[in-house]
Amino acid sequence: MNEQITEQEINAAGHLTIGGCDTLKLAHQYGTPLVVYDVAKIRDQIRRFRRVFETNHVAYAVSYASKAFAAVAMYQVAAAEGAHVDVVSAGELYTAIKAGFPMERVSFHGNNKSRAELLMAIRHHVGFIMLDNFHEIDLLADLLEQEDATIKVMLRITPGISAHTNKYIQTGQVDSKFGFDLQSGQADEALKRVLANPRMKMKGLHAHIGSQIFELAGFEGVAKKLVEVANHWQKQYGYQAEIINVGGGFGIRYVNADHPLMPEEFVDAIIKTIKKVVAQTDLTMPAIWIEPGRSIVGPAGYNLYTVGSRKDVPGLKSYVTVDGGMGDNIRPALYHAQYETVLAADPHAPLKEHVRLAGKYCESGDILSQDQALPATKPGDVLAMLDTGAYGYSMASNYNRNPRPAVVFAENGHSQVVIARESLADLVHLDRPYKAND
Template sequence: MSRFAHPAGDRHAEMLPHERPPLAPADLNRINPAIWPRTSARTDGALTVGGVDVRDLAREHGTPLYVLDEDDVRSRMRDYATAFAGSEVHYAGKAFLCREIVRWLQEEGLGLDVASSGELAVALSVGFPAGRITMHGNNKSAAELTKALRAGVGHIVVDSFDEIARLGYLAEQHGKRPKVMVRVTTGVEAHTHEFIATAHDDQKFGLSLSTGAAAEAVRRILALPQLELVGLHSHIGSQIVDTAGFEVAARRLATLLVQIKDEHGVVLPELDLGGGYGIAYVEGDEAPDIKELADGLREIVSKVCVDAGLPVPRLTVEPGRTIVGPGGITLYEVGTIKDVEGLRTYVSVDGGMSDNVRTALYAAEYTAVLASRASEAEPMLSRLVGKHCESGDIVVRDFHLPSDLAPGDLIAVAATGAYCRSLANNYNYLPKPAVVAVSGGSSRVIVQGETEDDLLRGQL
């Protein structure tokens, strides 16, 4: 029996519909523009991005390799700036951050969110204006807050009562009066993975609206003259495609704005609704339309505030994945191909959970194709796996590749621009791959790949 056939009466027939492997696509060579970078194409059978043949990228830079379509990323930055004109757009640096990304942000006029001293250091190292930076984090250290104060970051989002006291003390010590926002957990149920849903009460982020903790945080900040309370912040989760949750969060935050006005006579001028907007990873995924999202958020905030007799606050959003995710791909070289009769074929590549841990961490789904050539061979149910010593080292769980796949072929995985390099690790002492930017038919390294010498550096 061939390695790509499913025998009649096999275990697949006994599975529930949601457990069955996907149907083979009509065209294994198709590059879906809703999933792949905007400049992606097939030229003489091979995948090209930014006008560059992936075979040339692999020869020059090796594999695994992160490839970032500069034109795609910049165009999405401009899309947000246009859709949210009159509001603030701050890129969520945790999605993927390096000096070159910071330069693009500055040139395209966006702000930046950072969640650590290290991320702040990247931004400051290339002269990004500190006033356009917001500092996040549920456990900011005194050193991190001090660095933010000295740099003059535009906003600090406070996340706990401890932090309010800590920041108040440090602000007084350094003669600063930072603008602060309260991170509010609104209780909105985000339909996403448990680990990336962040607005329910039972988790580490923010101060609860329902328990009164958020209102108490406001009281404590207003009691400290060294802090300037300017607004409220909310983030309901990540990879969210249903915008209804954002509207519910906006209503609840507006209600708190009314409570603050009634209790303290204070009208807060800013409202930050966070990010978390989803992208398309596989066929059938739908990503929110950015203009519709912008119009919808502005409309609901305006209506609630006008109904309550409040001036409409300045709106801020924090997209990360939707800016950098679709423009990134990861290139791998096929090593071994192992058929498990009657089930699927395991295709092993030269990376894995060290360069993309999202499948193991979140059960993330991806689209992948044979990238170094086109093929008209029959589809073969495949599982793309890495080279790590873990059975959970899976990059793409179930998809189809051509049955003439061979060692040395290149596989490209789409939509890996967000959170793959950020979460990369050195498990089994694999070096982290390089990141190259492509545009106009040329490529350049924007983050150097690690070597084994890098892995040994610092060891005594």
């Protein structure tokens, strides 16, 4: 049995369950490929994060990084659990608005927010704008004057700390498209510009060092660096930061060989580091914010696929093909990301072979797993890929003009569609006919 599946997730028939729902029944009812979330796991992780702050007696916010998975239903669950959210586009903001999410708990991130996006944020009274560059400070200043409005802001800085992670998801190093550089004095200059503008209410500073991080050192380092910057700003400019936002990036377990700390253990270390360093200064203890995304939804998500064709070549690893692939989970092709996959009908089944788990898309690189241990399989079997809840559906595409899958929330033995499966008609509804000019 896969180490990532608990006995409680196997029902009396021996089938894998998600949120108390039989995966074979889910596949039959909704079709495959199918994305399923165990809502209780989402709720539980948010509560675990909140509990570690409350145990440490500090003011805080758990701000869900919704780029990991954004949907009306997801924002509604986050709202019910008392979380904040961060958004990075007009689309994510619009989805949060449609979900009825409290706008005062929304932070708007991004390194190239458009005039229209900032105007939308102002008019919908978004809680915080996370300022990323000088162009944005000027643009926001113009819009606030135009709208006769004020807004809370934080400055994103690049702390000069590189996380030990994939180079494509490192964001804290000096050479990054994100944030104000410390070493060159950009961060200080940004602070001066914001403090000089009465329409911008400077609330704190933010950094994010990367994603899928397994080591404490990077988080402890960025926590220490942010306090040092806050202390410098108080001494140099008389500004007391109310919030220190350390971002997210807490690593999760994707395959059996992964052994990360529990996400809340990272947060406990961050809190203790900030408390220790603040105690060595004249600063008032600030609120501590985190922005987890993957660690909230990643382990809660599953992709269900139906086995189709098989290709066996003597001396080579066989290909077992499923009815999804890079269109619903591009991470294996993009990052060489790895996942574990089990037979939904019997996760206990003895493993018989190592295969390449291939997708149906017309690309040689559409391989979901280069080396997946599986029991014997046949066409029609349902496979469950584990821990797919982050950056799977949110990065999905219509490549080869394939419809994107449905998304189902499962909780307490009940399931519901929260994103409908796209139809073939959906694929062409934005197309317009060509008219020749004679």
